Amino acid sequence: MSRLAALAPALALLVVAHAPARAQAAVESRAVYQRGVVGLEITFQAWDADRPWTKNTPGFRDATAVLVGDGRLLTTAQMVDQATFMQISTFGKPRSVEARILEIDHDVNLALLTVDQPDALEGLEPVRLAKGTPTSGVLRSVRWHGQQLESAASRITRFVVERSWASRVEHAFLHMRTDLNGGGWSEPVFDGDQLVAITVSQSEENSRSIPVEILSAFLERVDEPDQQRGFPTLGILWQVNRDAAVAGFLGQAGEPTGILVRQVPWGSSGCGVLKARDILLELDGEPIDAEGYFTHPRLGQLKFNHLVAESHRKGDVISVKVLREGQVRKLDMLLRDYPDGLDLIPSYTAGSPPYAIAGGLVLRELDLSYLASWGKDWSKIAPIQLLARYYFGQEAQTADRRRTIVLTAVLPSPYNLGYQDLREEVVERINGRTIGGIPDVVAALAAPLSGFHVFDLARDSTRGQVVLDAATFAAATAEILELYGVPAAVRLPATPLPPGGGECSGEF
Amino acid sequence: MRCLIVLWVLAVAAGPVAAAGLAGLEASVVRIVNFSQRGDWASPWELDPVAESAGSGFVIDGGLVMTNAHVVSDSRQLLIYFHNDPVPHVAEVVHIGHDCDLALVRPLDPAVMAAVPPLQFGGLPELGSTVDTLGYPAGGLQVSSTRGVVSRIEEQLYVHSAKDVHATVQTDAAINSGNSGGPVVQEERVVGVAFQANLGQENVGFFIPDEVIHRFLRDVEDGTYEGYPELGIAVSGLENPAPRARAGMTEGESGARVDRVYRLSSADGLVREGDIVLRVNGQTVANDGSVADGKLRIPFGLLVDRMLIGDSVAMHILRDGARLDLLVPLKGLPSMDSQGNFYDRAPRYFVYGGLVFVALDREVLKTYGDWFYEAPKELLHEFIVRPLLEPELLGQERVVLLRRLRHPVNSDTAWHRNQIVERVNGRPIDSLNTLVEALEQHQGDYQLIEFATARRFGVLDRRKANAAHAEILERYGIQRDRNL
Numbered sequence: 001m002s003r004l005a006a007l008a009p010a011l012a013l014l015v016v017a018h019a020p021a022r023a024q025a026a027v028e029s030r031a032v033y034q035r036g037v038v039g040l041e042i043t044f045q046a047w048d049a050d051r052p053w054t055k056n057t058p059g060f061r062d063a064t065a066v067l068v069g070d071g072r073l074l075t076t077a078q079m080v081d082q083a084t085f086m087q088i089s090t091f092g093k094p095r096s097v098e099a100r101i102l103e104i105d106h107d108v109n110l111a112l113l114t115v116d117q118p119d120a121l122e123g124l125e126p127v128r129l130a131k132g133t134p135t136s137g138v139l140r141s142v143r144w145h146g147q148q149l150e151s152a153a154s155r156i157t158r159f160v161v162e163r164s165w166a167s168r169v170e171h172a173f174l175h176m177r178t179d180l181n182g183g184g185w186s187e188p189v190f191d192g193d194q195l196v197a198i199t200v201s202q203s204e205e206n207s208r209s210i211p212v213e214i215l216s217a218f219l220e221r222v223d224e225p226d227q228q229r230g231f232p233t234l235g236i237l238w239q240v241n242r243d244a245a246v247a248g249f250l251g252q253a254g255e256p257t258g259i260l261v262r263q264v265p266w267g268s269s270g271c272g273v274l275k276a277r278d279i280l281l282e283l284d285g286e287p288i289d290a291e292g293y294f295t296h297p298r299l300g301q302l303k304f305n306h307l308v309a310e311s312h313r314k315g316d317v318i319s320v321k322v323l324r325e326g327q328v329r330k331l332d333m334l335l336r337d338y339p340d341g342l343d344l345i346p347s348y349t350a351g352s353p354p355y356a357i358a359g360g361l362v363l364r365e366l367d368l369s370y371l372a373s374w375g376k377d378w379s380k381i382a383p384i385q386l387l388a389r390y391y392f393g394q395e396a397q398t399a400d401r402r403r404t405i406v407l408t409a410v411l412p413s414p415y416n417l418g419y420q421d422l423r424e425e426v427v428e429r430i431n432g433r434t435i436g437g438i439p440d441v442v443a444a445l446a447a448p449l450s451g452f453h454v455f456d457l458a459r460d461s462t463r464g465q466v467v468l469d470a471a472t473f474a475a476a477t478a479e480i481l482e483l484y485g486v487p488a489a490v491r492l493p494a495t496p497l498p499p500g501g502g503e504c505s506g507e508f
Numbered sequence: 509m510r511c512l513i514v515l516w517v518l519a520v521a522a523g524p525v526a527a528a529g530l531a532g533l534e535a536s537v538v539r540i541v542n543f544s545q546r547g548d549w550a551s552p553w554e555l556d557p558v559a560e561s562a563g564s565g566f567v568i569d570g571g572l573v574m575t576n577a578h579v580v581s582d583s584r585q586l587l588i589y590f591h592n593d594p595v596p597h598v599a600e601v602v603h604i605g606h607d608c609d610l611a612l613v614r615p616l617d618p619a620v621m622a623a624v625p626p627l628q629f630g631g632l633p634e635l636g637s638t639v640d641t642l643g644y645p646a647g648g649l650q651v652s653s654t655r656g657v658v659s660r661i662e663e664q665l666y667v668h669s670a671k672d673v674h675a676t677v678q679t680d681a682a683i684n685s686g687n688s689g690g691p692v693v694q695e696e697r698v699v700g701v702a703f704q705a706n707l708g709q710e711n712v713g714f715f716i717p718d719e720v721i722h723r724f725l726r727d728v729e730d731g732t733y734e735g736y737p738e739l740g741i742a743v744s745g746l747e748n749p750a751p752r753a754r755a756g757m758t759e760g761e762s763g764a765r766v767d768r769v770y771r772l773s774s775a776d777g778l779v780r781e782g783d784i785v786l787r788v789n790g791q792t793v794a795n796d797g798s799v800a801d802g803k804l805r806i807p808f809g810l811l812v813d814r815m816l817i818g819d820s821v822a823m824h825i826l827r828d829g830a831r832l833d834l835l836v837p838l839k840g841l842p843s844m845d846s847q848g849n850f851y852d853r854a855p856r857y858f859v860y861g862g863l864v865f866v867a868l869d870r871e872v873l874k875t876y877g878d879w880f881y882e883a884p885k886e887l888l889h890e891f892i893v894r895p896l897l898e899p900e901l902l903g904q905e906r907v908v909l910l911r912r913l914r915h916p917v918n919s920d921t922a923w924h925r926n927q928i929v930e931r932v933n934g935r936p937i938d939s940l941n942t943l944v945e946a947l948e949q950h951q952g953d954y955q956l957i958e959f960a961t962a963r964r965f966g967v968l969d970r971r972k973a974n975a976a977h978a979e980i981l982e983r984y985g986i987q988r989d990r991n992l
Contacts, residue, residue, distance in 0.1 A: 237962065245967040249954040262963045276963050380881040388893040391885050392961055418747030418795075452754045460896040463744035464767030464781065467751035 025192060032193040033142045034149055036127035038065045038073055039089035040099065040113075040186075044082040049373030050408060052355040052364050053486050058084060064143045065113060066188045066195060068219060069126040073113040076186040076200055076210070077104050078165050080111050088115060092147035095120055103222050106348055107231045107337060108309075109165040109200060109210065110218045129219075130194035132298055133174055133211040135159075139196060141180040141207070143187045152180035154189060154207065161303035162208075165200065166348035168338040169233045170305035172296075173200075174209040183207055213310050221313070232314050232335035233305060234283075235268025235342075236261050241279060241290040251326025252279060258323065259292045259304070266397060267342040269308075273333045275324065282321035283307055308335060342498070344397040344404055345371075345390050354438040354493045356445075359453065359468045360411040360480045361419070363427060363441055365493075366390075366404040383424040385460045401436035402497050407457070407466075411484045415476035419466050426458035438492055448473075530640055530693065534651045536567040536627045537690060539589040539644040540575055540613070541596070544582040550875040552855035552866055552910075553986045558584060564643035564690030566698065569626045571618055574721075575689030576703050577604050577611045578668045581851040588615055590624065591651055603728045606851050607736050609668040609703050610716065610724045611689075630697030631718050633658050633677070635803075641681045641702050641715070643690025656681025656713075663810055664714065667704050670870065671848035672736065674813055675806070676714045683713025719814055727816055734817045737838035739809065740773020741766050743785060746795045755784050756829045762786075763826065764797035764808070771902045774838045780827065787824035788812075812838065843903040846870065847891075856905075858944050858990045861955070861973035862913040862980045865929065867940050868906040884926040886961055905939040909957070909966075913984050917976045918968065928960035941992055 040063040045055040065075035065088075073088070080086065086099040097120040103112040115121065134156065141154045154176040161172050174197045180187065184202030188195055189209055197209035214231075221229045238259045241247060247256035258281035264270045274280065281287065283304050286294040293301045312318065316335045321328060347368040355364040364370070371390060374382040389404055405427045412420040427435050430444035431454055445453060448470035455466040477489055541562045548554040563579030565588070573588060580586055580601050587596040597615040604611040615621060633639055635658050642653045660678040665671075679692070683705045692700035692715040700715030727733055743764040746752050751765065763786040769775050786792070788808045791799035798805040812821050815838055823834045846869035856867040866872055868890060876883040887908065895901045907929045912918050929937050932946035933956050947955055955968040981989055 239964075243967065245954060245969045246965075248969070249956065249967040377881075384880075384888060384892055387885065388889045392889050416748065418745060450754075452750055454754075458897070459768070459899075460893050464765065465744075465751065467748065467754050469750040469753070 029140070029190065029193040030149065030151065032125070032127060033140075033151060033190065034091060035123065035125040036067050036195075037142050037144065037149070037188060038067060038124070039063075039092065039094070039144045040065050040073075040075060040079065041087045041089065041094065042080060042083050043085040045084050046082050046369075047352050049370050051362075051486075052353045053488065053491070055084075061185065063185045064187045066198070067121065067124050067126045068112075068129070068195075071114055071118055071121055072102060073099065073115075074198065074215065074219070075111055075113065076165075076198060077106055077109045077111045078200065079186045080104065080113070086113070088120065089144065090121065090124060092144040092149065104350075105218060105230065106350065107164060107167040107169040107233075108171070108214055108218055109167075110198075110215070112219075112222060127188070127190075127195045128193065129216055130191055130196045130212050133159075133196050133213060134191055135299060137191075139176065140190045141176075141178055141183060141187045141199060142190060143180070143183070143185075150180070152178060152183075154178035154180065157206075159211075159299045159302060160208075161306045168235060169231045169309055170303065171214055171231070171309035172211060172299055172302050172306045174211045176207050176209065177205050178202065178207045179205075180207070217310065230314050230337040231309050232269060232312055232316070233308060233338045234270050234274075235265055235336070235338040236270045236274060236280075237263040237265075238280070238292070240292060247279070250277060250279060250323065252323055256290045257281065258288050258290065261322075263395075265338075265342060265395070267336070268338055269333055269336045273320065273331050274322065277324075279323040280304075280320065281323055281328070282319075284311070284318040284320075342397065344394050344402070346403075351494045352491055354491055356438050356441045356490045357411070357477060357481060357486055358441065358445055358455075358489075359473050359477055360413050360416040361422075361455070361466065362408050362411060363405050363438070364408055365438060366406045366426075370406075370408075385426060385458070386424060388460075389426065398436075401434055403437040405435050405438065405441060407455070411480050411486075413476060413480050413483070415472065415480070416466075416468065422462070422466070425461040425463075427455055428458050429456040430454070437497070438490065442490060442492070445473075530642065530653055530696070532625070533627065533642060533691075533693060533696060534591050536625055537591060537642045537644075537651050538565045538567065538573055539563075539649070539651075540565050540573070540579050540599075540689060541587040541589070542580055542583050543585040543587075545584050546582045547854040549855045549866070549871040550910075552857035552864070552991065553859070553988060555854075562644065562646075562686055563688040564686065564702070565613065566642070566689075566691040567621065567624045567626045568629075568698075571621045572602060572612045572614050573599070574691075574701065575611050575613060576668070576701060576716075577606050577609045577851070578703075579689040580604065580611050580613055581606070581668075586613060588613070590620075603724075603733045604852070605724050605727070605733050605735065606669050606849075607666070607672045608674060608716070608720050608724055609666050610701065610721065612728065627691055627693070627698045628696075629718060629721065630694055630699045632661070633694050633699045635659075635661060637694065639679055639681060639692050639694050639699060639715075641679075641683055641687055641690060641692050641713070643687040643702060645682075645684040645686040654682040656711075659712075661717070661804060663807060669848040671844065673809075674720050674736075675717050675810060677717045679713050679715065680711040681713060682711070683715070687713075723814055723816070735840050737812060737815055737817045737819065738770075738773055738841035738844070739812045739821065739836065739838070740770040740775045740841055741779055742768040742770075743797050745797055746784070752795075755826055757784065757826065762795045763793045764795070766825075768896075770841060770844075771899050772843055773841050774821075774836050778834055778836050779823070779825070782827070784826040785823060786826055786831070787822075789822050846905070849874075854991050856940050856991055857910075858940060858992070859913070859981065859986060860947050860977070860989070861968045862915040862918045862976075863957075863968075864910045864913065865940065865943055866908050866910045868908045868928065872908065872910070886926055886928055890928045890960065907937050907940050907943050909959070913980060915976060915980050915983075917972050917980070924959070924964055924966075927964060929957060930960040931958040932956070944990065944992065 042061045043058050045058050048054045063079040065073035068074045088099050099113040099115050102114045139154045140151045142151050157175045159172045163170050187199045189197035196212045199207050199209040201208045241256045241260045258279040261278040264274050288304050292303050294304050296302045317332050320331050320333050349367045371382045407425045410420050431449050433444040451470050453468045545558045546556045565573040565575030568574050586599040588599045599613045599615045602612045640653050640655050656679045664676040683702045687702045690702045691698045702715045704714045706712040744767050763784040766783040793808050799808045820835045820837045850871050858865045873879040873883045909927045933950045935946045937943050955970050958965045
């Protein structure tokens with residue numbers, strides 16, 4: 001018998017010996033999934049874009065969450081957005097148990113839910129979070145399908161640093177090629193029995209997930225006081241530095257490296273530290289190349305904003321190295337988040353949009369969801385004056401003008417005769433007062449000008465002014481509210497806007 | 509018998525024109541064929557292919573043929589065919605008004621017109637009365653006529669320039685392409701020039717009425733067409749009693765509010781934002797901005813429309829509680845030209861370092877098809893929105909970096925297309941000529957080009973760009989680096 005022949009049975013034994021171990025691990029993982037993965041049935045209602053006092057017809061979505069301890073369920077913010085009612089299902093069986101939001105972070109698109117009946121979670125076990133996301137291999141995407149647990153293979157393809165769902169925070173997303181059909185509804189992704197990601201979107205077989213580095217950072221911060229929460233971002237607008245002529249012009253010798261800073265918004269981390277036309281060479285000691293990449297110890301080449309999101313907190317001070325006017329400078333930068341409050345036209349409004357009905361004039365805060373109400377081609381067909389402000393007017397935010405107020409339509413009545421055709425006009429001033437939000441509208445209407453309410457519209461409007469009689473304003477407004485079934489004349493912003501950057505005016 | 513048969517045959521041969529009682533008029537109605545060529549605004553150093561189009565016209569006093577401007581625009585060769593005359597007669601444009609879609613042409617050989625009777629003009633036809641359109645619509649080479657009624661008399665946009673609004677008359681007489689420039693007659697007199705139809709609606713055609721035709725003829729009497737005067741104000745209505753009370757208007761007093769005075773216009777410096785216009789040329793302005801005009805009401809701007817550059821319009825206004833009389837001398841507003849279609853001119857451009865710079869105008873936007881929705885946002889913003897928000901931009905020529913002709917001198921860059929150039933080497937750019945100077949006069953190592961949005965900028969190595977200039981033009985087949 002040859003030596004190979006003698007070896008063969010031994011090898012065969014080895015192979016056979018490992019197979020049960022792997023099968024055993026799979027069975028154990030499956031048990032972890034069954035006990036840790038929970039279904040969500042969500043009823044949601046969007047606010048009507050044109051009548052911001054009403055909610056639209058309820059819609060439904062099924063999503064997934066994972067139990068992460070202390071009776072808390074982790075899912076994405078996007079899934080629970082505008083939720084009117086949420087119910088859970090365990091072991092694939094729907095329970096008549098309501099879930100409610102404990103914590104929601106729109107910067108990283110994550111939410112923590114809880115249920116008020118702890119026995120509803122009986123038989124469940126919290127999952128363990130992995131220390132880090134693997135960089136290659138096959139993971140499992142898990143969800144319930146009726147009472148069947150579905151565990152599909154998902155092969156890691158790459159990491160891409162992108163903006164999160166509704167914010168300017170950027171971090172690495174895990175991209176995979178998955179066997180899961182129609183996913184992207186917050187399915188957890190496991191490596192064996194450990195949680196490594198939560199999937200936020202899927203297009204055909206390509207899925208995109210929030211990696212465990214961000215999940216852990218979010219969970220760590222949930223119990224901290226307010227100022228420690230949230231994810232920082234540089235908040236700058238930049239471009240690649242590939243052009244030898246530009247680099248030469250800015251005084252950079254040799255091969256271009258580092259990225260070109262274009263704009264530094266008011267209130268961002270870079271405000272007061274970075275300037276337009278700086279070349280950002282190093283961030284927190286990490287060199288940045290001409291395309292904006294740095295070398296992550298495990299995940300490889302990533303765009304620089306991930307550095308800030310993963311490894312730092314709001315309030316941290318990090319060092320930056322820039323080339324400015326031909327000189328290399330080392331500077332310290334205080335990290336801030338970039339709350340929607342700093343956008344003149346925010347990409348996301350939590351809850352109901354602030355509005356005011358004044359004598360039949362419907363005034364509301366302009367946000368991205370209002371523009372998106374024009375449909376998938378909104379970027380072409382929405383009114384040009386609103387698009388202009390969204391694309392080119394964002395730098396107009398100042399300390400006393402934080403939002404744009406739009407006269408979206410007029411609820412016709414004899415009181416506002418002559419103005420009933422007005423649509424989508426930006427309001428600049430009311431009764432001489434600059435309007436930067438709904439609270440300004442309320443304050444302005446409390447002080448009419450010599451018996452009249454005077455609305456000065458923006459210079460690109462179809463008319464210059466709306467003038468209404470002040471004495472009959474209140475009675476007319478009440479009649480109009482009655483006639484058109486509007487419950488309240490005013491809805492103020494739910495939360496006050498975060499303060500801006502103080503003294504720093506930004507370079508926009 | 510033979511005589512009768514001959515007469516009958518002749519009657520049939522003369523066709524519907526004779527039967528409709530328009531006999532004799534057809535001799536004065538001509539067919540005009542235009543071989544035209546326009547510039548290519550997407551590749552501004554090139555010309556489009558030669559196109560052929562046909563329209564109608566009619567002979568008037570003075571040995572001239574009247575037609576639409578759009579029938580004879582961008583002409584390389586113009587041919588006139590007279591009724592029952594097989595000879596094509598080469599013609600030339602004498603006067604052309606793109607702002608009212610009218611033109612006067614004549615055959616190079618004046619003798620040709622000697623025997624052709626000119627048509628005479630009538631006035632404005634009554635609503636509901638019958639009119640006949642004579643011309644050479646598509647589908648045949650013989651003159652034909654159609655009959656209809658006057659459906660509506662109202663101001664409309666003149667599609668040819670796409671920016672001028674004047675009086676028009678709407679009729680249900682069929683007006684098709686080919687009819688353009690032909691006379692609309694009533695009782696053997698010309699009451700209009702057929703010129704546009706509404707493709708979306710059936711039985712809706714338009715003709716240019718007497719008041720526009722005669723303003724045009726008066727304007728060219730001195731040998732040059734000056735064009736329409738522009739008052740230069742935008743007004744809004746005062747239907748609601750509150751603004752009237754606030755302005756101090758008395759019971760029964762009416763008017764319209766001035767919302768905007770255009771820079772460099774006739775009204776600039778005389779009329780102010782916030783003024784209430786009470787009377788124009790003696791006519792009382794209603795709360796919707798209209799004035800009485802015979803049996804109809806027209807926007808008061810149409811009163812100015814009937815005047816010539818150099819005339820003055822009398823305005824009675826209310827300002828800060830005081831009633832004032834103003835006399836506003838009228839001039840044109842050339843800074844608004846770029847808002848309309850261009851004819852008889854080539855695109856303005858300059859190529860440097862492979863970068864193609866053009867003047868921003870409607871023609872550039874039209875290269876994007878359904879441009880209001882499809883054109884790049886930067887261009888729409890600059891063209892439509894910014895001049896309203898920043899009035900000092902009116903009167904400036906905005907310059908666009910349209911595209912980059914790739915070459916090592918400009919490659920490896922983050923150059924952006926369709927960007928508005930704000931400054932070159934620190935110098936603010938208010939025209940293409942300024943951009944050319946800023947680039948050609950610069951002595952530094954680098955040419956710095958700053959764009960209007962997002963603090964974008966680009967840089968060219970000046971010596972390398974200059975050295976490569978001729979080679980880039982050669983390589984891309986561009987004969988001239990500029991048309992200014």
